[in-house]
Amino acid sequence: MAKYKAPRGTKDVLPDEIPEWRFVEETFRHVCSLYGYREIRTPAFEETELFVRTAGESSDIVTKQMYTFSDPGGESYTLRPEGTAPTVRAYIQHNLGYGMPLVKLFYIAPIFRYERPQAGRLRQHHQVGIEVLGSSDPAVDAEVVALGVDFLSSVGVSGYEIHINSVGCQNCRPAYRQALIGFLEPLKDGLCEDCKRRLKVNPLRILDCKEEICKALTASAPRILAYLCDECRVHFESVLSYLKTIGVELVVDSRLVRGLDYYTKTTFEFLHPSLGAQSAVLAGGRYDGLVEECGGKRTPGIGFGCGIERVLILRQHYNLRTDEGNIVDVFVCAVGESVRQHAFKLLKELRCAGVRADMDYLGRSLKAQMRFADRLGATYVVIIGDEELSNGVATLRAMRESKQQQVPLDKLVDYLRSLEERGS
RNA sequence: GCGGGCGUAGCUCAGAGGUUAGAGCACUGGGCUGUGGCCCCAGGGGUCGCGGGUUCGAGUCCCGCCGCUCGCCCCA
Numbered sequence: 001m002a003k004y005k006a007p008r009g010t011k012d013v014l015p016d017e018i019p020e021w022r023f024v025e026e027t028f029r030h031v032c033s034l035y036g037y038r039e040i041r042t043p044a045f046e047e048t049e050l051f052v053r054t055a056g057e058s059s060d061i062v063t064k065q066m067y068t069f070s071d072p073g074g075e076s077y078t079l080r081p082e083g084t085a086p087t088v089r090a091y092i093q094h095n096l097g098y099g100m101p102l103v104k105l106f107y108i109a110p111i112f113r114y115e116r117p118q119a120g121r122l123r124q125h126h127q128v129g130i131e132v133l134g135s136s137d138p139a140v141d142a143e144v145v146a147l148g149v150d151f152l153s154s155v156g157v158s159g160y161e162i163h164i165n166s167v168g169c170q171n172c173r174p175a176y177r178q179a180l181i182g183f184l185e186p187l188k189d190g191l192c193e194d195c196k197r198r199l200k201v202n203p204l205r206i207l208d209c210k211e212e213i214c215k216a217l218t219a220s221a222p223r224i225l226a227y228l229c230d231e232c233r234v235h236f237e238s239v240l241s242y243l244k245t246i247g248v249e250l251v252v253d254s255r256l257v258r259g260l261d262y263y264t265k266t267t268f269e270f271l272h273p274s275l276g277a278q279s280a281v282l283a284g285g286r287y288d289g290l291v292e293e294c295g296g297k298r299t300p301g302i303g304f305g306c307g308i309e310r311v312l313i314l315r316q317h318y319n320l321r322t323d324e325g326n327i328v329d330v331f332v333c334a335v336g337e338s339v340r341q342h343a344f345k346l347l348k349e350l351r352c353a354g355v356r357a358d359m360d361y362l363g364r365s366l367k368a369q370m371r372f373a374d375r376l377g378a379t380y381v382v383i384i385g386d387e388e389l390s391n392g393v394a395t396l397r398a399m400r401e402s403k404q405q406q407v408p409l410d411k412l413v414d415y416l417r418s419l420e421e422r423g424s
Numbered sequence: 425g426c427g428g429g430c431g432u433a434g435c436u437c438a439g440a441g442g443u444u445a446g447a448g449c450a451c452u453g454g455g456c457u458g459u460g461g462c463c464c465c466a467g468g469g470g471u472c473g474c475g476g477g478u479u480c481g482a483g484u485c486c487c488g489c490c491g492c493u494c495g496c497c498c499c500a
Contacts, residue, residue, distance in 0.1 A: 005491080005492095008492090060498055065498085065499085082499095082500090083500095111500075113498095113499075115499070116425085116496095116498095117492090118494060118495070119493085119494065119495090121500085122500095125499095126500090129500090194497070194498095208498095209497095259498075259499065269500095275500095276494090276495080280499070280500060281500070308500085311500090335458055335459095364452085365452095367453095367454095367459065368452075368453085369460090370458095370459050371459095371460055372460085375460085381459080381460080383458075387458085395459090397460090399460065402459095402460085404459085
């Protein structure tokens, strides 16, 4: 047993898995560029206060999931538990909106939450996400959902449902909240323990409870869509209309309530059945009050986060797999100690000429060197021994064709480079 | 925080009270004295998660702890 292990709920991404990660990340970057989004990178930790203010005092994230620590100077910091607040903080701090009324950003970042790990849920996971700041146009809501659709289809994921809802705004949500409390108060003895507590701190969350008894009791509860103010109702209908125009299928789900306090108007989740209880692969919503809450000018915003590990689970589910291909193009086999200096020099020249190349550093037999070259996927093997050296040549073996020839040592690098160029 | 399953070689796993703990894959060497893949032979590699208990004897049975994993809550 190893003495040290990766902390609970964290994972090492090993070399064999890196191609999958790079594929997902690069695909995301590409899709974002098609939509005019630019990348931003923010620190892994922020002042604790930022998350407490934005996610909400009573949210699960703030009450029990944050990795908070104080640095030697006594400041309280928290490892990023979500991607939106840091992005908004950077947007305000650097005046990204100055002279640029609409800003579209994307990020790829680790996210930290203290939770019980299980399939598709980690204490450090990674999200790709986007944020649009500066427009309340319902077409932007539709664009954000559309980008999510394009991203998932580009990485080969299908079979999900998009649930969408509007949670209203500061003008209409209080009335709905009162109506909901009024409906549930007489029934509260039948609710689960968690929901009895939610009734006081965040009654909307009761609609999202997975307990059958709560689902039954809330089946006929008032629906938020019936309480939206004119502005929110028109906005939501317009979002649905834009999405219909581009052929995105939706499930309007009036029970969809998200865990963060800052959401307004549109909220959505992309749910996939094969993810089990953690069925959300991509989720987000509009947050028209967040920038102001963080000390900036009143600026509407909307975005989503998407769990990379969950995307990878789904790719596995669909038997999708990108592999690395060959690791080097050329392997240099030195036969005998006396030729190693020459082999080492040749290796350096190959690499400087842009040819991926390697050699043996374990003093292995030629047979073992060949086997290793095969395992690295080398297209060519260069064999140099005393005989070759005294004739000023090397044996060049084409592995896939199982053919070999003698090539003058001083022509070898150019020759291999030309073969490479022709091959690629 | 609560419940189920599992911890034996680098990996996947067999072994269910009785010599010195095994297999496949991988690795190293040889068959092939300078040539990969296929085949054959050999070799290296293990505090059987940790600690205690029962027993003449414990990977094996019992208890505790730790870890991993799956589910509940919640989230990407």
